[in-house]
Amino acid sequence: MFTESQKEQPRRPKGIMNSLATNFFHLRNPWAIAWWSASYPGFGHISMGNYVTGFLLFFWEMTVNTQGNVNLAILYTFTGRFDMAKEIVNNRWLLLYLSVYIYAIWDSYRLTLQFNQLAILADRHEQTIQPVSISFMEINALDKRSPWAAVAWSVIAPGLGHLYTHRIPTGFFLVIWWMVIAYYSFLFQGVQYTALGLFEEAKAIINPEWLMFLPSIYGFAIYDAYVNTVEFNRLFEKEQAFFLKRKYQSPKFEMQFKKENAMYITASFEHSINLEIAISELEQKGINPENICAIPMHIPKKETRMFDTIHRADGMSIFDLPTVLGTIFMLFGVMWGFMWTWGPIIWGLIALFAGGALGFVFKYFYYWFYQKKNTSGKVTEVVLIVSCHEEEAEMVERVLAGHHALSIGRKNG
Structure with missing residues (x-):
């Protein structure tokens, strides 16, 4: 027999809101989630709201990568120093790396397909969430926010965009680890020397093993904050629409x-x-x-919008490919920057903007040729x-x- 509280609970809920975060089902691209797990194991699960699994995979990646010198091996391999790559890598840790790395990609892809099905069922049954949660620690209210403000804060410091959208577990986690990685990589000292034109000093002081974590951190923080803000805005519209129909x-x-x-x-x-x-x-x-x-x-979903805003979002993000290409290009820019005159900071930023621009151009022409143009205005x-x-x-x-x-x-x- 079911209790009264069990009878009141929907069988296929849309999600839940508490004072620390809003966690709910919405449609995701499984290939994008698999990519972020490949970029850094744990990110795919964190993006879907599986915080415990995601944080464990993140700690695993950080531990095994640093102990096995995986980033240094990647750096030496892609800069043509193969003998140094073979010497630096620790096989005792590297063999532990592969199985969990592949599992993280596979499991995030599998979960995305499952969560997409649950999102469809919740929408078909017109399930929504309680739009306000109040506790003695925090107040969380579902409201519209600007996706581009979330992007801007994530650029300043990964995690701030998630705090802006009140996704506190992800935001706090990213901010802390960004600080740790920036400290151990000597990022800000390298930025200071680069700004003064002391490129050789910058290359000498920067720790490449830790610096190579930053492209994935930045790319994920920007992408996930943007997508979450867009989906929160759509959830707000759905919840308010159901409320208006009822009352x-x-x-x-x-x-x-x-x-x-x-x-x-x-x-x-x-x-x-x-x-x-x-x-x-x-x-x-x-x-x-x-x-x-x-x-x-x-x-009616007849037109595709190039850019989501606080007012309009069609669920087809132009931001996925630019962040993926920007992360890849930035990683190579950092690695090759140690061999070029301007150093890893400048070349990493140049590569980031080049990859992002290439992704935007590709998406623009995709929408230009295969979709109708968006009409402006409210x-x-x-x-x-x-x-x-x-x-x-x-x-x-x-x-x-x-x-x-x-x-x-x-x-x-």
Whole structure:
């Protein structure tokens, strides 16, 4: 027999929100997740919200890589110093490396396929999450955020973009390990010498074994913060749409245009907190909830948008390939930079921007040839209809306009 609490819980939930993070199912590209596991074991699992497995794989990679001198072996191999690569590598640790490395890639790919199925089932059953969680430690509220702000903070320091989206376990973990890697690689001393034009001194002081961890850290932090912000925004829209359908589509709501002394105010909105504040203010001013009808609009998926924003996201990220190529190019730029004049810092940054630009160009032409161009401007996502008395019409319009209605119209009863 099931308890009452078990009966209330959905069988295929969308996700869960607590004060530290929001963890939920959404569609992911399994090849992108497998790539991040290949770039650094653990990142694929962390991206999907499997924190325990992801953190364990991360610690395993850090331990085995440093003990087996794997990064140094890679550096010497790709710079043509094969004898040095064979001498430096520790086979006792290297043989431990391969099996777990392959498992991390395989398991992250497998889990992505499974989680995608659960995401589809949750959406088909219109499952959502509680949009606010409050505890004595933190307050976590589902809201819209800018994907590009998350990218900017991740560029400044990996992990800050995740803290911006309130994904605290990932953010805290990345910030701490970025500090550790920056310290042991002498990153900032190398940046200082590079900025002063002392390239040989920079190459001499930088620890290449630790520096080679940074491309994967930066690439993952930027990609994952961007994708999570986009998906959080889409989750906010879905949750608010379900709420509006439940509460503000009363069967008692009627539009009788010949009703005496009646006025119908129609307004268009984007999904936002302002919409709910506007509705609650109307209720405070005496408008009965049965006289408010909110209709979330379904936008046909006919056009692909090159760039996601805080207002619009179509789930097809242009950011995946640029971050993958940027990470690969940056890694080679760092390695070869030890042999070139400007050193690993400058060549790593040049390679990062070159790889990212190449990825953007490729995606641009992909969308240009195979998809339609996006139309600019804001899009109506919710239509709000308010039935009121004629003397209340001005007040209703003022409230709606004050909370960022895209357009407002009225019809006499």
